[in-house]
Amino acid sequence: MTDTPDLSEFYSAVRRVGPICTIRKLLGRLPPDRAASLQAALAAPRDDIPHTAVSAVVKGWGESLSEFTVSRHRMGQCSCPRT
């Protein structure tokens, strides 16, 4: 099953349009356990873990992340490729 089309050309075109999403950069930089919990928190219902809570926890890790960035990423309005 290796007939998945190569979309890297499209993804790189997407990234050229806007700045790389802060969350995407964070996920690449954080230790794997923190990256995994951040991803799980982002996937959790907003009523359970609001944008402000995600932002507060990440700030506690010594990174900067605004709730607006969290919101944009969760709503798919950032530059992350959606698959």
Ligand SMILES: [Zn+2]
């Ligand atoms: Zn994003």
